Structures are given as structure tokens and as C-alpha cells.
Amino acid sequence: xxxxxxxxxxxxxxxxxxxxxxxxxxxxxxxxxxxxxxxxxxxxxxxxxxxxxxxxxxxxxxxxxxxxxxxxxxxxxxxxxxxxxxxxxxxxxxxxxxxxxxxxxxxxxxxxxxxxxxxxxxxxxxxxxxxxxxxxxxxxxxxxxxxxxxxxxxxxxxxxxxxxxxxxxxxxxxxxxxxxxxxxxxxx
Numbered sequence: 181x182x183x184x185x186x187x188x189x190x191x192x193x194x195x196x197x198x199x200x201x202x203x204x205x206x207x208x209x210x211x212x213x214x215x216x217x218x219x220x221x222x223x224x225x226x227x228x229x230x231x232x233x234x235x236x237x238x239x240x241x242x243x244x245x246x247x248x249x250x251x252x253x254x255x256x257x258x259x260x261x262x263x264x265x266x267x268x269x270x271x272x273x274x275x276x277x278x279x280x281x282x283x284x285x286x287x288x289x290x291x292x293x294x295x296x297x298x299x300x301x302x303x304x305x306x307x308x309x310x311x312x313x314x315x316x317x318x319x320x321x322x323x324x325x326x327x328x329x330x331x332x333x334x335x336x337x338x339x340x341x342x343x344x345x346x347x348x349x350x351x352x353x354x355x356x357x358x359x360x361x362x363x364x365x366x367x368x
Contacts, residue, residue, distance in 0.1 A: 197236060204233030208292065215286060222282045230285035231277070237291060310358065313351070322347040
């Protein structure tokens with residue numbers, strides 16, 4: 181694929197990475213009974229899957245959200261492994277590679293923890309509601325009402341943006357849905 185040009189072709193290595201990541205994510209479901217009998221004591225297969233899953237998650241983060249977030253995540257992973265070698269102010273006992281992989285991938289405190297549960301349960305609904313409001317024209321209506329009220333004043337566009345955001349927020353109650361509803365498509 182040439183940079184800057186869109187293609188309908190997905191490279192074979194992307195399919196391989198996607199299938200491998202899907203298997204690593206479904207590993208917990210497939211081998212739940214075996215994992216439940218050895219909590220906190222992963223075997224070699226568990227370690228390979230967990231470390232591979234973490235690496236694939238970092239690559240997916242890099243591709244979808246960019247290099248800066250991947251670097252921040254990598255720094256925290258290095259920090260959790262290199263705790264004993266850090267300066268006294270930020271040093272800690274540290275974690276072994278086995279403990280890191282078990283905690284981050286195989287347990288409920290890491291990747292598949294509360295944050296993912298909240299995102300899939302609640303944030304998705306707010307984004308869906310915001311998208312429905314936007315498709316129904318509510319976002320445009322809120323903006324027009326706010327401009328009609330405040331557009332003639334000094335700083336009117338800024339005031340109108342605040343009022344339209346408030347109108348949308350009263351209905352949705354979510355900042356995420358507010359952005360989906362009110363931010364024009366070229367800015368997303």
C-alpha cells in the first residue's frame with residue numbers, strides 16, 4: 181500500500197496479526213477451566229499467549245491511536261518490570277515477567293478489567309445515543325437555536341457553542357455523546 185492512498189486490499193500479515201490477536205483475546209474463554217485451576221501460576225503456554233497478546237495490543241494501539249500512547253504504555257510496562265532499579269523516590273519491588281503477563285492479560289485487573297467492562301457496557305451506549313441524535317439532526321438543531329439566541333452578541337459563536345453543548349448535555353448526560361452529536365464531521 182502506498183502511503184496516503186486508500187486500498188481495499190488487506191495485507192496477509194494483517195490478517196495473521198488479527199487472527200492471532202483474536203485467539204489471544206479468546207484464550208481466556210476457551211481455556212477458562214484450566215486457568216481457574218492455576219490462578220496466579222501461569223504455565224509456558226499462558227505466558228506465550230499473554231505476552232503475545234500484550235505485544236499485539238500495543239501494535240493495535242499504535243495503529244489506531246498513534247505512537248505517543250503506545251510509548252506511554254511501554255514506559256509503564258518497563259516501569260513495572262524495572263522497579264527495583266529505579267531511583268529511590270519511584271522505586272518499588274518490581275514484577276517478574278510471569279507476574280506482569282498474568283496480571284495484565286490473564287487476570288481481571290489488566291486489559292480485561294473494569295475499564296473495558298465500563299467501555300463496552302456504558303460508553304458504547306452513550307456514543308450510540310449521540311450518533312442517533314446527530315443522524316436525527318438534533319445536533320444541528322441545538323447549534324441553530326444557540327446561534328439564534330447568542331450569535332449576534334460579541335463572542336457569539338463561542339457562547340453559542342457552550343449553550344449548544346449544554347443543551348445536548350442535558351439530554352445525553354455524556355461528554356462523549358456530546359462530542360459525537362455536536363462536532364462537525366470534518367473535525368472528527
